[in-house]
Amino acid sequence: MNIQSAINREVFVPRDERMLVAVEVKRRKRKRVPFLPTGGKGDYVTYICLSVTNKRPAQLLITKIKRFGGSTPFTRRSQWTVEQLRQVNGINPNKDCPEFDLVFDNALDQWVASSAPEKCIFIQIMYHACQTYWDGKEGVHGGLGRPAGDQQKGEMVPEGQGSPGSPTGRPGLQARRKSIVGPKPPKPRKPEFVNCHSKLTGDASNVNLILNRCKVFFNRMKKAMVLKRSRPQTVAGPSGQRPYGGSMGSVVQKASQALHERGERLGRAEEKTVDLMHKAQQFADTAHKLALKYSH
Template sequence: MNIQSVINREVFAPRDERILVAVEVKRRKRKKVPFLPTGGKGEYMTYICLSVTNKRPAQLLITKVKQFGGSAPFTRRSQWSVEQLRQVDGIDPNKDCPEFDLVFDNAFDQWVASSAAEKCIFIQIMYHACQTYWEGKERVPGGLGSPAGDQQKDQRASPGAQVSPGSQGGQRGGPGAQARRKSTVGPRPRQTEFVNCQSKLTGDACTVNLVIYRCKVFFNRMKKGMVSKQSSPQVGAGHRASPSGQRPPGGSMGSVVQRASQALQERGERLGRAENQTVDLMHKAQQFADTAHKLALKYSN
């Protein structure tokens, strides 16, 4: 089970939400707090998640989830609605880069993803989810940008107001009624703006790009797992090793990659031994054939 499925099960499913995409991030400009000690206890992993509620009307939410000290539980730290998300900045519209910014009504976060492919997947899914959400809001009767909805708000805001003769037959009332209507209708929320994002992420025909980015993410994770296992220190004297001299297998991605690479190495060694034995047998068979030929020539004469 991957990290996104675990986060969905532990954080979003109990709140009747469904995760759409999650990306592991770190701050580009880390906040420095001089009076707080730094060390292993403060280490944590941060994920920016995009989720949607299961109940109708659906709400699109952006959530910051953290995992402290490599422990199993995930903690929900902050959450914003898509109405509070003002801007998504892709930093560079000409190439794949892991940096991106999220601008909210009350927050501005500068992030760097674990890889450029993961950031591209996150922005691509978020863009189409926002487009679908805002289009659904506009199609709802009386919803965002609907003239009928504005008229209903005006009528609910002034139930005791009398209808002027000029307002009958679809005509508007006098300047006083028009001023009251303008004062009761609040400002419409602005849609999320995507800037400095590549056109292949915000275009319509992007299914192939999404598959390519998912393949890149998979290979990057495999590569990181193999590198981390190769650079990890050997088992110390205070740790007990297994009878074969290996560390006990864990449930992480690195342990899975290690076991797979070990199995491939053992298989290669067995194939090498079989090849050497085959070469030896070929030499022995050639020697036997030469001896038999000499004996045949000797007794034929």
Template sequence: MNIQSAINREVFAPRDERMLVAVEVKRRKRKRIPFLPTGGKGEYVTYICLSVTNKRPAQLLITKVKRFQGSTPFTSRSQWTVEQLRQVNGINPNQDCPEFDLVFDNALDQWVASSAPEKCIFIQIMYHACQTYWDGKEGHHGGLVRPVGDQQKGQMVQEGQGSPRSPTGRPGVQARRKSTVVLKPRKPEFVNCHSKLTGDASSVNLIVNRCKVFFNRMKKAMVLKRSRPHTVAGPSGQCPQGGSVGSVVHKASQALHERGERLGRAEEKTVDLMQKAQQFADTAHKLSLKYSH
């Protein structure tokens, strides 16, 4: 089971959500809080995940998931709705780079993905998910209704759009009612993103980026395998578990010592059997001489 399937099973499936994509990230600028005590939970890996609820109407969510070193389960740390997302900044529109920013109503996160193709996959899927989500929202609701503030009311009156007044000069009944105006929902901006991530050919580029991610993982696995120290096989044909040269030599010498002890015991038994055989032969010769006369 890969990482994304594990995150979806442990974090999102119990909440009746379905994860669309996840990307492993690190902060470009670490947050330093000097008044907090040191010695926290240790190192951890962070994932930014995009998920959608299974219930209707569906809701699009961005979740920060962490897994601490030495701990198998994943932990959900922060979550935002897509309505709180204001901007997705791809940093460089002309070159694939692993850096990107997510701007929310109350937060700004500056991230570095584990690779440029993984970042491209994340932005591609997020862009099309946002487009589908907002198209469906506008089709069902036709906009968001928000109360008009006092400043907006004053502007409407100056422009001649205010409510009619009564003959006494006081605002009429309609003026005392709470005025409302229909506003279109504000979609998140995708800035400094390459056109291949948001264009018509993005599905083809998505396949290309997935292939790049696959080959990058294979390359890392091969490099990691080559960097591991080679071990010397023991007498039984199995490689010892120790990784250092000293442990390998110690185990080999110990195996040779045990083998020498077994050979010594076998030699002693052989000498003992030879002596018993010689005694049996002498006794048999004497008996043959006695009964031959």
């Protein structure tokens, strides 16, 4: 199970929510609180998640999740609604970079994602989720009732409640409604996406999303291979060397031989993985060229 599935299962499913995307981040400028002790690096990992509620009407939420000390449980730290989100800043519209900012009504968070493709996936999914959410919300509010002029047109005034100029001298129904209904609350604004590459918000975004997912997969495979190479490998001794200590030495020799054979198999698997990586990269480049060709 990958990390996103674990976060969704432990944090959002019990709250009747569904996670859309999560990105691992670090602060570009660490916040310092003078009266709290600051821990060392690597004490916790932070994730910014985008989720939607299963109840109707659906609510789009941005949640900050932390995982302390590499332990299994995740901790939900802060949560904002999409109405509180004012701006998403991609920092550089001409280059894929891991930095981005989230501006809320009462907070400004400056983040660095673990990689540029993961940041692109997060912003891309957030952009389209916000567009779908606001379009659906405007459609719901647009169908809630009739305009004020249509509501007053053709309505009958009950007996004894005439207009201000009527013989009864009592205020009419329309005047009463105007005195009861206060001013309308300000309409919430859509969040702005600034300094974001056009491929994240353009028509060919689906193809670019696939390309970014491929890049994330390749980066993870590359990190795994680098980590495997950095580990010390046990080299089997000469075949003619006599083991120490009788049976104990034979057990050690067999284990060393087994590790050597396993290392050879891992080497062949690594070569196949690199070959598949090159083929997938060629496929991604071809898909990108096709997307550019048919987008014009």
